[in-house]
Amino acid sequence: MSEFSNWDIIYNLLMAARWTVLLSLTAFVLGGLVGLLLLMARTAGGAWVKGLVRCYVELFQGTPLLMQLFIVFFGLPLIGLDISPWMAAMLGLTLFTSAFLTEIWRGCVEAIGKGQWEASTSLGMKFTQQMRYIILPQAMRIAVPPTVGFSVQVVKGTAVASIIGFVELTKAGTMITNATYAPFTVYGFVAVMYFLICYPLSLFAGYLEGKFRHVAR
Amino acid sequence: MSLVELHAIHKSFGELQVLKGINLSIDEGQVIALIGKSGSGKSTLLRTINGLEVIDDGAIIVDGKKISDRDADLLGLRLQVGMVFQQFNLFPHYTALENVMLSPQVVKKQSKADARKVAEEMLIKVGLADKMMHYPDQLSGGQQQRVAIARALAMKPKVLLCDEVTSALDPELVNEVLAVVRQLAEEGMTLVMVTHEMRFAREVCDKLVFMHQGRIHETGDPEEVFASPKTPELSSFVGGLA
Ligand SMILES: Nc1ncnc2c1ncn2[C@@H]1O[C@H](COP(=O)(O)OP(=O)(O)OP(=O)(O)O)[C@@H](O)[C@H]1O
Numbered sequence: 001m002s003e004f005s006n007w008d009i010i011y012n013l014l015m016a017a018r019w020t021v022l023l024s025l026t027a028f029v030l031g032g033l034v035g036l037l038l039l040m041a042r043t044a045g046g047a048w049v050k051g052l053v054r055c056y057v058e059l060f061q062g063t064p065l066l067m068q069l070f071i072v073f074f075g076l077p078l079i080g081l082d083i084s085p086w087m088a089a090m091l092g093l094t095l096f097t098s099a100f101l102t103e104i105w106r107g108c109v110e111a112i113g114k115g116q117w118e119a120s121t122s123l124g125m126k127f128t129q130q131m132r133y134i135i136l137p138q139a140m141r142i143a144v145p146p147t148v149g150f151s152v153q154v155v156k157g158t159a160v161a162s163i164i165g166f167v168e169l170t171k172a173g174t175m176i177t178n179a180t181y182a183p184f185t186v187y188g189f190v191a192v193m194y195f196l197i198c199y200p201l202s203l204f205a206g207y208l209e210g211k212f213r214h215v216a217r
Numbered sequence: 218m219s220l221v222e223l224h225a226i227h228k229s230f231g232e233l234q235v236l237k238g239i240n241l242s243i244d245e246g247q248v249i250a251l252i253g254k255s256g257s258g259k260s261t262l263l264r265t266i267n268g269l270e271v272i273d274d275g276a277i278i279v280d281g282k283k284i285s286d287r288d289a290d291l292l293g294l295r296l297q298v299g300m301v302f303q304q305f306n307l308f309p310h311y312t313a314l315e316n317v318m319l320s321p322q323v324v325k326k327q328s329k330a331d332a333r334k335v336a337e338e339m340l341i342k343v344g345l346a347d348k349m350m351h352y353p354d355q356l357s358g359g360q361q362q363r364v365a366i367a368r369a370l371a372m373k374p375k376v377l378l379c380d381e382v383t384s385a386l387d388p389e390l391v392n393e394v395l396a397v398v399r400q401l402a403e404e405g406m407t408l409v410m411v412t413h414e415m416r417f418a419r420e421v422c423d424k425l426v427f428m429h430q431g432r433i434h435e436t437g438d439p440e441e442v443f444a445s446p447k448t449p450e451l452s453s454f455v456g457g458l459a
């Protein structure tokens with residue numbers, strides 16, 4: 001058994017933390033895009049489309065993230081699609097993120113008064129123009145705190161990817177613990193690293209909130 | 218030929234019949250006051266003229282062209298008919314100038330410079346030359362409503378609809394908004410306004426339309442109608458105001 005110094009531990013954890021960051025970013029960006037499309041469908045679509053989006057959201061909100069990952073990772077191979085842990089984690093987290101963001105943003109869009117829709121309609125704007133110039137800019141301001149709050153959940157959620165063998169921060173922590181028999185030290189470092197990823201997100205939220213000052217009372 | 222003609226307009230919300238066959242023609246340059254009790258259908262009628270409510274039956278004819286309920290027609294209708302709301306409904310995240318510039322740019326695809334020129338002109342017209350860079354929450358109610366009027370005017374509508382544009386204002390701010398409306402009337406703008414300002418209606422409007430239970434109950438010259446209402450309903454409505 002080789003000797004691990006604290007620096008070795010930190011170095012190895014940092015290498016793995018890159019994957020945590022990458023997974024979080026990918027899930028958040030892709031989930032945000034899918035979430036935006038679902039939000040449009042949910043806002044503008046017919047009864048059928050709205051119902052489908054609602055089911056989608058309920059499905060992901062009503063089951064543990066871990067189960068969603070298992071179903072993607074073990075389910076897709078059953079229909080002949082072999083999938084790497086990275087792909088499974090990314091796909092699972094993207095779906096999970098999109099469902100939650102759709103729901104968070106829907107609340108923000110609905111918080112924008114009917115008068116804003118009517119005024120912009122009366123000026124001849126179409127739905128996409130109203131969304132782009134009137135509704136989303138205002139909804140975004142309200143959406144910043146819950147969205148950033150949720151991005152922290154995504155970062156912490158990436159830890160479940162360790163269960164399907166994807167080597168991110170938590171999995172690396174487990175592996176190093178198995179080699180060093182120093183769980184307290186290792187997981188202490190792991191926790192600090194999660195904190196260092198998440199804390200700036202909260203600071204960023206505060207900054208963004210200050211940026212758009214003028215919104216509906 | 219009238220600028221806008223309404224033929225037998227019907228509109229229901231579920232079981233509730235709100236407009237029960239409205240016939241009205243609006244001539245170019247005419248200033249029409251729409252009065253009536255709460256719930257008589259005044260706002261609903263205005264909203265159908267702007268396409269905010271789709272009618273169940275009847276016809277809206279603008280400049281001799283019948284408006285169908287297809288989206289393209291409704292968009293076209295809104296380009297010709299502007300609307301000002303009781304609650305102003307300014308876009309809070311844009312300055313006064315941006316509020317007025319937005320639609321000409323986005324809907325009419327005007328260049329930024331052109332849109333800005335028109336917007337400045339309109340804001341000057343409503344007396345807000347010094348407030349262009351202010352956000353709505355930095356303006357008084359009267360100023361906000363004047364921005365809303367400028368915003369509607371910047372689209373160069375043929376008709377401007379005003380739904381109780383002074384009802385949400387503190388009494389001391391009512392006059393500055395009415396002055397702008399009066400000026401528009403004098404310049405020949407075609408106006409249809411729902412109002413409770415009877416003195417203003419009398420002085421400024423050419424035609425008074427009294428709505429009662431979803432129908433046009435009485436109409437005529439404001440002076441005459443106020444002096445000698447023909448129906449007991451209008452009589453009691455006018456009496457109730459005095
Ligand atoms: N979107 C809607 N859904 C259901 N009912 C509606 C809707 N809009 C208006 N109504 C009803 O239609 C009737 C007429 O409303 P409208 O707003 O046209 O009246 P109004 O004459 O403008 O009254 P007020 O003077 O109070 O503004 C009312 O009974 C109102 O409750």
Ligand SMILES: [Mg+2]
Nearest residue numbers: 259260261380
């Ligand atoms: Mg009304």
